[in-house]
Amino acid sequence: MSLLSWELEAEAPVGRGMTARRFRLSNGLGLIAAVDKRAPIVALQTWFRVGSRHERPGATGMAHLFEHLMFGQTESLPPGEFDRLVERTGGESNAATWVDWTYYKLSLPARDLALGIKLEAERMQHLVLEHDPVESERDVVTNERRERVEDDVDGWLDEQLMAHAFTEHPYRWPTIGWMEDIRALALPDIRAFYRTWYAPNNATIVCVGDFDETELRELISQYYGHIPAAPTPTIAKQVEPEQNRERIVRAPKPIATDRLLVGYKAPGQDDPDWAALEIVSTLLAGCPSARLYRKLVIEQEAASSVDAQLTPFRDPSLLRLAITTARGHSADEVIASVDRELAALIENPPQAAEVEKAKALAETDFWSALADVDGKAEALGHYETALGDFRRLTSLAERLTAVTTADVAHAVRKFLVPTARTIVIAEPEAETAESDDDDGDD
Amino acid sequence: MKVIVEPSPDTPLVWFDIAIHGGASADPLGVEGLHRHAALLARRGAGTRKRAELDETLDSLGAALDVSVSRDSIGLSGVALSRHLDAVIDLAADILAAPRFDEDEHARLLRETPQVLDEIRDDDSALATRWFDWLCCPGHPYGRTSLGTEASLAQIGVLQRDGARALWKREVVPENMIIGLAGDVDEANAARLVQRLIERLPPGTATPLATNLSTPAPGRRVILVDKSDRTQAQLRIGHLATRYGQPDTAALAIAEAIFGGMFSSRLMQEIRVKRGWSYGAGCALRRSRLPHWFEIWTAAAIDVAGSAVALTLELYAEYADKGPTDDEVDFARSYLIGAMPFHVATARQRMQLAVRDALFELPAGYTARLPEALGQLTAAEVRAACARQFHPDNTVTVAVTTAEQARRGLEAANAGPITIVRHDEY
Numbered sequence: 001m002s003l004l005s006w007e008l009e010a011e012a013p014v015g016r017g018m019t020a021r022r023f024r025l026s027n028g029l030g031l032i033a034a035v036d037k038r039a040p041i042v043a044l045q046t047w048f049r050v051g052s053r054h055e056r057p058g059a060t061g062m063a064h065l066f067e068h069l070m071f072g073q074t075e076s077l078p079p080g081e082f083d084r085l086v087e088r089t090g091g092e093s094n095a096a097t098w099v100d101w102t103y104y105k106l107s108l109p110a111r112d113l114a115l116g117i118k119l120e121a122e123r124m125q126h127l128v129l130e131h132d133p134v135e136s137e138r139d140v141v142t143n144e145r146r147e148r149v150e151d152d153v154d155g156w157l158d159e160q161l162m163a164h165a166f167t168e169h170p171y172r173w174p175t176i177g178w179m180e181d182i183r184a185l186a187l188p189d190i191r192a193f194y195r196t197w198y199a200p201n202n203a204t205i206v207c208v209g210d211f212d213e214t215e216l217r218e219l220i221s222q223y224y225g226h227i228p229a230a231p232t233p234t235i236a237k238q239v240e241p242e243q244n245r246e247r248i249v250r251a252p253k254p255i256a257t258d259r260l261l262v263g264y265k266a267p268g269q270d271d272p273d274w275a276a277l278e279i280v281s282t283l284l285a286g287c288p289s290a291r292l293y294r295k296l297v298i299e300q301e302a303a304s305s306v307d308a309q310l311t312p313f314r315d316p317s318l319l320r321l322a323i324t325t326a327r328g329h330s331a332d333e334v335i336a337s338v339d340r341e342l343a344a345l346i347e348n349p350p351q352a353a354e355v356e357k358a359k360a361l362a363e364t365d366f367w368s369a370l371a372d373v374d375g376k377a378e379a380l381g382h383y384e385t386a387l388g389d390f391r392r393l394t395s396l397a398e399r400l401t402a403v404t405t406a407d408v409a410h411a412v413r414k415f416l417v418p419t420a421r422t423i424v425i426a427e428p429e430a431e432t433a434e435s436d437d438d439d440g441d442d
Numbered sequence: 443m444k445v446i447v448e449p450s451p452d453t454p455l456v457w458f459d460i461a462i463h464g465g466a467s468a469d470p471l472g473v474e475g476l477h478r479h480a481a482l483l484a485r486r487g488a489g490t491r492k493r494a495e496l497d498e499t500l501d502s503l504g505a506a507l508d509v510s511v512s513r514d515s516i517g518l519s520g521v522a523l524s525r526h527l528d529a530v531i532d533l534a535a536d537i538l539a540a541p542r543f544d545e546d547e548h549a550r551l552l553r554e555t556p557q558v559l560d561e562i563r564d565d566d567s568a569l570a571t572r573w574f575d576w577l578c579c580p581g582h583p584y585g586r587t588s589l590g591t592e593a594s595l596a597q598i599g600v601l602q603r604d605g606a607r608a609l610w611k612r613e614v615v616p617e618n619m620i621i622g623l624a625g626d627v628d629e630a631n632a633a634r635l636v637q638r639l640i641e642r643l644p645p646g647t648a649t650p651l652a653t654n655l656s657t658p659a660p661g662r663r664v665i666l667v668d669k670s671d672r673t674q675a676q677l678r679i680g681h682l683a684t685r686y687g688q689p690d691t692a693a694l695a696i697a698e699a700i701f702g703g704m705f706s707s708r709l710m711q712e713i714r715v716k717r718g719w720s721y722g723a724g725c726a727l728r729r730s731r732l733p734h735w736f737e738i739w740t741a742a743a744i745d746v747a748g749s750a751v752a753l754t755l756e757l758y759a760e761y762a763d764k765g766p767t768d769d770e771v772d773f774a775r776s777y778l779i780g781a782m783p784f785h786v787a788t789a790r791q792r793m794q795l796a797v798r799d800a801l802f803e804l805p806a807g808y809t810a811r812l813p814e815a816l817g818q819l820t821a822a823e824v825r826a827a828c829a830r831q832f833h834p835d836n837t838v839t840v841a842v843t844t845a846e847q848a849r850r851g852l853e854a855a856n857a858g859p860i861t862i863v864r865h866d867e868y
Contacts, residue, residue: 090780
């Protein structure tokens with residue numbers, strides 16, 4: 001395969017003194033390359049445009065199961081050999097799955113880049129999916145779920161919030177999958193999922209670090225050039241019906257005080273309102289001087305922690321408030337305070353200085369995310385895979401810089417609507433609640 | 443005072459870390475949590491700025507300035523856009539030299555800290571670590587909780603603000619500090635900023651650091667931390683180990699990697715890959731100034747918790763007795779030497795590593811030079827270090843789980859007598 005098969009599609013600066021360039025091989029494989037020679041290492045990541053949103057009800061957790069299976073046996077690598085080859089170099093391998101994507105991450109000494117490319121190409125096309133290794137990884141995933149959801153109140157809250165905030169969209173099921181689905185995933189379906197989604201035309205390789213770009217493309221041509229493209233299913237646009245009534249879920253848990261997640265319907269990351277809502281998120285609970293943090297944690301002492309997150313999903317998702325109530329205070333009391341603060345925010349929109357504060361914090365966050373080669377690769381991979389263009393990384397930063405007080409006021413009025421929110425509350429089990437009341441009176 | 447500077451223009455950011463010798467291991471007995479209380483209080487108002495104004499000023503600069511308390515130090519860490527660096531350093535200097543220790547913040551912090559205890563008790567992994575730290579080697583300075591207990595927090599209340607104020611005056615002196623800067627700052631500018639950080643501090647001597655170590659009790663024992671409705675057991679198994687920086691350090695780095703420091707390690711293969719009992723399993727020698735723990739961790743499904751403990755102890759006993767094979771040593775050596783560039787890839791990483799070495803009173807560049815020592819070790823030397831430093835017959839096992847379901851399995855695990863405690867009693 002010659003270099004002539006590559007097409008340069010886009011290039012843009014990423015950070016100081018670094019340019020990222022996107023190429024495409026004739027079989028559809030994308031490559032984003034960014035040379036950074038400040039350390040003799042490379043971040044080699046393979047991003048697939050498949051996440052939990054591409055699953056179907058009854059077979060949830062499939063995309064995440066692959067995050068495990070992909071480290072197993074291939075036609076030329078016996079079980080465990082993938083990890084041994086990587087670890088012998090001093091490198092590390094990992095993977096992550098979320099709603100819009102799955103990616104496989106290799107951090108390698110620069111001299112071992114060719115090994116990494118060879119290994120990734122091998123498991124993209126020659127993964128062995130047999131009964132015993134699948135069952136072994138199924139057990140591991142069920143234990144991962146116990147640790148992260150069944151025995152973790154924050155994991156449970158997160159899962160329940162999405163399950164109740166969405167009634168139609170695939171964001172309603174958890175990326176790790178429902179336990180009964182994980183246990184029931186059938187081997188023929190697992191093999192079909194692999195054949196469908198693990199193809200070069202559904203992937204982007206992101207390489208950041210100390211390498212020669214021409215040599216990189218030669219290596220990728222050598223190991224991937226012969227892999228045929230595969231037809232990928234067309235996924236119909238999934239639209240979540242408008243929510244016009246507040247939803248509240250409660251359950252007892254072995255915890256000391258109420259914990260709650262509040263999710264307001266929010267736009268997808270590429271929406272024009274996303275940047276303004278990101279600023280709102282910071283102003284509410286994204287820094288020590290944020291409005292809700294000051295009110296609930298410092299002034300009222302009604303909560304011990306408040307965090308806000310605008311989820312960076314392709315489709316409309318949620319602006320989430322995560323609150324742990326303080327001893328002697330209840331979720332209902334905290335929700336009433338949140339409502340009063342949001343009403344005040346609508347009535348008295350933030351002035352320029354407050355918006356500029358959030359923008360300064362966003363600038364620091366932007367650069368912090370690009371502080372090392374892994375962070376740069378992850379940022380490029382996310383925007384390329386979730387939003388279709390790695391250049392969104394910088395254009396979104398520019399949109400944040402351009403947000404005005406009017407934009408913020410508009411976003412608050414449009415999205416922070418009680419009838420379009422879902423609340424999940426974990427409450428102390430009866431015996432624990434009584435004991436906590438005693439503590440609170442001390 | 444030691445100063446470490448790692449210039450790099452990669453981003454328009456500057457990170458700084460200030461480590462002040464002392465930390466939780468220097469808390470007075472019965473007043474555990476005092477260092478944390480003093481540090482958090484110092485961050486809640488300094489110079490002319492009360493807490494709200496200090497927070498507002500820092501946020502408006504896009505900066506972060508956080509305090510932390512480890513076993514060995516108080517830390518003041520910041521990140522700033524380089525165009526605002528002078529202003530942020532001045533705020534950090536205020537915190538060091540002129541903390542207000544306001545009464546209202548003192549009282550508020552005393553009300554808040556028990557709720558951090560609640561958060562830990564709600565988190566099984568954090569709870570297992572808290573209990574293990576306390577009971578691994580009773581009386582050891584690292585057994586003192588940095589957060590405190592309900593009883594020790596009451597003592598901090600009795601001391602009033604004077605306790606925090608006296609600690610700060612005694613320990614926050616240049617001779618007791620290590621200052622690191624990394625990022626978009628050159629050497630000359632860094633020297634100027636360091637001077638601004640310390641110019642208002644009083645002179646003083648370095649704090650005498652804890653050296654008295656308790657001796658662990660012989661034998662095995664189990665602490666079963668009872669919590670309702672668990673589907674798993676969060677497990678910690680270990681004992682007091684040697685100090686990071688001792689002659690066996692390089693050999694133990696290899697031994698640690700083989701037993702539980704890689705995905706290919708024995709623990710991960712036996713517990714996760716072969717049996718599917720847990721999402722993960724590993725081990726670590728805690729790196730600190732004094733001898734600290736050797737700790738094995740995993741989280742097994744509740745029905746196999748006892749089997750997981752039994753297997754782990756069998757594997758550990760075999761490993762301590764026979765040590766690794768020649769091939770395992772070669773593999774781990776290759777892994778550790780190859781991994782070093784990832785630990786020193788950025789200016790911030792290099793600065794933080796150097797600050798840590800200085801805090802542990804190690805020669806400059808000690809950790810970055812470990813690969814040289816790794817390259818010279820023989821497999822026989824690693825096996826000898828395992829025999830010297832690993833003590834499988836003297837382990838403490840902490841299991842956070844539901845006692846009614848897990849007890850029988852743990853009794854059969856040959857892990858020692860079981861003490862059952864309520865999850866919220868410490």
